[in-house]
Amino acid sequence: xxxxxxxxxxxxxxxxxxxxxxxxxxxxxxxxxxxxxxxxxxxxxxxxxxxxxxxxxxxxxxxxxxxxxxxxxxxxxxxxxxxxxxxxxxxxxxxxxxxxxxxxxxxxxxxx
Numbered sequence: 760x761x762x763x764x765x766x767x768x769x770x771x772x773x774x775x776x777x778x779x780x781x782x783x784x785x786x787x788x789x790x791x792x793x794x795x796x797x798x799x800x801x802x803x804x805x806x807x808x809x810x811x812x813x814x815x816x817x818x819x820x821x822x823x824x825x826x827x828x829x830x831x832x833x834x835x836x837x838x839x840x841x842x843x844x845x846x847x848x849x850x851x852x853x854x855x856x857x858x859x860x861x862x863x864x865x866x867x868x869x870x871x
Contacts (some may be wrong), residue, residue, distance in 0.1 A: 778852065781796070782796075809821060809825055811832060813825070818836075819832075819836060822835055855870045856869075856871045
């Protein structure tokens with residue numbers, strides 16, 4: 760279980776959340792949370808295995824090799840792109856907050 764939490768914290772978290780926080784979140788739900796973290800770990804393992812076996816340059820190429828339904832490929836690609844854009848803005852907001860707290864500069868300056 761700890762290995763799954765570390766992998767999820769590394770891949771999903773990427774600085775936002777640690778494996779310990781993921782473990783606390785899933786454990787707070789109870790047995791359903793444990794099943795959820797196991798399913799998440801298995802799905803993560805499948806994604807890592809597929810990406811290593813196919814030697815793809817990007818995720819679109821990986822999707823095209825493993826999924827035949829074009830609508831499903833476009834849907835998954837849309838959600839991945841949306842997640843990346845939202846994650847980018849969350850990181851920018853976190854950096855702005857850090858600059859605001861550490862350097863005590865004006866909010867407008869910290870936001871740029």
